[in-house]
Amino acid sequence: MIPQCGKLAANSNVAVVGAGVGGLSFAFFLSKLRPDVSITVVEASKRQGGWINSSKIEDKPGHAVVIEKGPRTLRGVAPGTTLIIDVLKSLNQENAVYYIESKSEANRKFLLAPNDKLVQVPNSPRTFYNFMSSPLGKGFGSGLLGEAFRKGPSHKQSDETAHNFISRRFGNEHVSNNIFSALFHGIYAGDIKKISAKRTLGAMVELEQKQGSLVKGMIKKSLSKLGGVSEPQLPGSLREYGILMDRDADGLLELHSRLKKLPMLGLQNGLETFPKALAIALENTPNVRIVSGDASSRFGMSGDGKSEIHLASGAKLTNFHHIRLTNTPGVISKMVQNKNLIHQLQKVHSNTVVLVNFYLADVDLIDSYHSFGYLVPQSNRNEERLLGVIFDSVIERNFKPFVESGEPHAAVRQDGKYTKLTAMLEGHYLNGEGLAGLKDNSFYINSVKRALSRHMAISQEALNRGIWQVTPAKECLPQFFVGYDDWLAQLREQFVENYGSHVSLGGMAFGKGPGVPDVVMDGFEDAAKLA
Ligand SMILES: Cc1cc2nc3c(=O)[nH]c(=O)nc-3n(C[C@H](O)[C@H](O)[C@H](O)COP(=O)(O)OP(=O)(O)OC[C@H]3O[C@@H](n4cnc5c(N)ncnc54)[C@H](O)[C@@H]3O)c2cc1C
Numbered sequence: 001m002i003p004q005c006g007k008l009a010a011n012s013n014v015a016v017v018g019a020g021v022g023g024l025s026f027a028f029f030l031s032k033l034r035p036d037v038s039i040t041v042v043e044a045s046k047r048q049g050g051w052i053n054s055s056k057i058e059d060k061p062g063h064a065v066v067i068e069k070g071p072r073t074l075r076g077v078a079p080g081t082t083l084i085i086d087v088l089k090s091l092n093q094e095n096a097v098y099y100i101e102s103k104s105e106a107n108r109k110f111l112l113a114p115n116d117k118l119v120q121v122p123n124s125p126r127t128f129y130n131f132m133s134s135p136l137g138k139g140f141g142s143g144l145l146g147e148a149f150r151k152g153p154s155h156k157q158s159d160e161t162a163h164n165f166i167s168r169r170f171g172n173e174h175v176s177n178n179i180f181s182a183l184f185h186g187i188y189a190g191d192i193k194k195i196s197a198k199r200t201l202g203a204m205v206e207l208e209q210k211q212g213s214l215v216k217g218m219i220k221k222s223l224s225k226l227g228g229v230s231e232p233q234l235p236g237s238l239r240e241y242g243i244l245m246d247r248d249a250d251g252l253l254e255l256h257s258r259l260k261k262l263p264m265l266g267l268q269n270g271l272e273t274f275p276k277a278l279a280i281a282l283e284n285t286p287n288v289r290i291v292s293g294d295a296s297s298r299f300g301m302s303g304d305g306k307s308e309i310h311l312a313s314g315a316k317l318t319n320f321h322h323i324r325l326t327n328t329p330g331v332i333s334k335m336v337q338n339k340n341l342i343h344q345l346q347k348v349h350s351n352t353v354v355l356v357n358f359y360l361a362d363v364d365l366i367d368s369y370h371s372f373g374y375l376v377p378q379s380n381r382n383e384e385r386l387l388g389v390i391f392d393s394v395i396e397r398n399f400k401p402f403v404e405s406g407e408p409h410a411a412v413r414q415d416g417k418y419t420k421l422t423a424m425l426e427g428h429y430l431n432g433e434g435l436a437g438l439k440d441n442s443f444y445i446n447s448v449k450r451a452l453s454r455h456m457a458i459s460q461e462a463l464n465r466g467i468w469q470v471t472p473a474k475e476c477l478p479q480f481f482v483g484y485d486d487w488l489a490q491l492r493e494q495f496v497e498n499y500g501s502h503v504s505l506g507g508m509a510f511g512k513g514p515g516v517p518d519v520v521m522d523g524f525e526d527a528a529k530l531a
């Protein structure tokens with residue numbers, strides 16, 4: 001987000017706080033658009049990539065296995081994914097791109113019913129029948145049939161919880177408790193009963209406000225599409241990207257048209273391949289430097305219209321015309337001095353997710369549940385406080401090379417069987433206790449073993465033979481509370497009051513959404529506003 005501001009003067013200095021994918025993308029695009037501008041990226045840790053963290057273990061001498069400790073897939077439909085793939089192409093790394101076909105088993109998803117049975121999310125008449133016959137189907141059929149006749153709120157309200165919105169539209173709370181609460185676990189690690197409907201279900205909220213109901217709105221939208229088969233168009237942000245970055249418009253349109261039909265994509269050696277490629281390109285760019293292992297402790301205006309950053313090491317970086325912050329509101333609140341700003345930033349809580357990675361060579365324990373994975377809705381008793389499980393080995397074995405010259409994915413080449421999965425726990429369940437409530441690694445490993453045995457009948461003996469790793473991602477996912485959009489508008493005003501156009505905000509909490517594509521697109525758009 002950049003307040004309405006002028007372009008950077010020639011030979012300006014810009015600082016970027018954070019070398020996650022948001023900060024690296026912003027720096028990359030700005031360095032391309034304005035090679036005269038000096039850019040300093042300040043990163044607290046010694047590694048770059050932020051929550052994107054593709055680590056490696058060696059299960060046999062010389063055989064490296066990628067273990068994802070953060071994101072691993074990108075949704076194809078997001079315009080930001082087109083940007084990511086096109087940047088990888090410009091860096092001659094298109095061969096690293098893999099995709100999952102819509103009809104692939106890796107695009108199936110399961111939900112855990114209250115009776116601890118895994119039920120596939122419908123993608124065919126048979127799976128629809130099975131789903132509706134399960135406890136998860138309660139209230140869905142009647143809710144959908146009556147949805148078009150249920151009125152919206154008597155008064156236009158600014159915001160409400162996603163739970164209230166869904167429950168009003170379906171005329172019962174079962175659909176939220178059984179289905180939508182699981183999706184909110186799988187994206188926000190959050191509690192649907194506390195998250196903003198406007199921020200997370202904006203398109204649905206707009207349909208109710210404008211068309212009176214979701215079904216009416218979707219029918220109207222479909223009919224309008226039937227009216228005129230329009231030529232495929234590039235979204236505005238991609239058109240701007242093509243022009244400013246001198247990318248072939250037809251090629252971009254073809255790329256975007258192809259990507260938006262793909263449910264998800266991944267990268268060889270993990271998603272970290274993208275931030276790594278950005279960091280290498282930046283390190284080979286004149287006027288750009290990355291300072292790693294030294295946190296920004298505070299920043300502010302230095303009186304001459306410039307801004308400065310104080311580092312944890314005691315060093316001070318001065319003479320900046322613009323500072324880009326790409327951290328969560330809680331982290332930023334520790335860097336500012338203004339009490340009102342601190343108070344406003346501290347209103348946003350970020351949930352902690354505990355990731356438990358499991359790998360076992362030579363045997364496929366996932367067997368009849370081959371899919372992307374499963375999510376646990378709030379209607380399940382869920383004593384382990386499990387949010388969901390991703391079946392990485394199923395995803396990897398179904399990856400197809402995005403370009404013809406691309407090699408089959410290592411998992412496919414191997415053709416051997418193996419089990420790789422990532423369980424995610426805690427999230428909003430930890431909120432009552434905070435970080436002090438985090439348990440030790442063996443507690444989480446045992447919780448996942450119990451859950452996998454109960455949900456998938458995987459034997460404890462097999463689970464005991466595998467490799468386990470536990471990674472607490474502390475305060476990683478900002479929670480979009482009810483009224484978040486109004487909060488963000490107020491925060492933007494406060495930043496302009498305090499820093500004019502000298503500071504901008506990027507990253508999960510301030511842009512279009514929490515996903516990598518959103519953060520990368522925000523980075524491009526805001527770099528373009530300055531350039
Ligand atoms: C468990 C998990 C799973 C996810 N899965 C997906 C997925 O499947 N698909 C998807 O699209 N998205 C996913 N996401 C979201 C994705 O990780 C984020 O969108 C993306 O990584 C955000 O990047 P960022 O640069 O905005 O922030 P971050 O990655 O948080 O980077 C911020 C950087 O700032 C640094 N920093 C912090 N404090 C300071 C300081 N004081 N000074 C200097 N540097 C500092 C940090 O070390 C970090 O490197 C997932 C996130 C999590 C946590």
Ligand SMILES: C=Cc1c2[nH]c(c1C)Cc1[nH]c(c(CCC(=O)O)c1C)Cc1[nH]c(c(C)c1CCC(=O)O)Cc1[nH]c(c(C)c1C=C)C2
Nearest residue numbers: 073074075186187189264373374387388389390424514515
């Ligand atoms: C079980 C917990 C979690 C899983 N992923 C995340 C959590 C907290 C985090 C996360 N996952 C995605 C995003 C980006 C969302 C976006 O706006 O792009 C984030 C922040 C991706 C994602 N996760 C699911 C879907 C349908 C998507 C979007 C498509 C994609 O990018 O692949 C649902 C889902 N998440 C998890 C599982 C096991 C699951 C479905 C079975 C893990």
